[in-house]
Amino acid sequence: ENLMEILMQVDFEDGETGGRYVLRTEDGEAVSTFSKAGDKIVIIDHTEVDDALQGHGYGQMLIERIVADMRKQCKKIVPLCPSASQFRKHPEWADVLN
Secondary structure: OOHHHHHHOEEEEEOOOEEEEEEEEOOEEEEEEEEEOOOOEEEEEEEEEOHHHOOOOHHHHHHHHHHHHHHHOOOEEEEOOHHHHHHHHOHHHHHHEO
């Protein structure tokens, strides 16, 4: 599968106080959840990748999708979960950090 096909498999589920991004493959899921802090800030509070998908970059793909979406919506991100340490490795994401 190429990257674009994988990114198309990411489902966005939105709720009143938060939501989640879910990447589903035949081998399992990767999930990133967020809480809303007002209209302009989202807090990435949890990212989990099924064991079968570990080491393939699926967690990073989820974070990249969130970054792209928040950039489009002019929102800022507060990364709280461990996979949010990706933000330190990606200075090009600095514009969406709160």
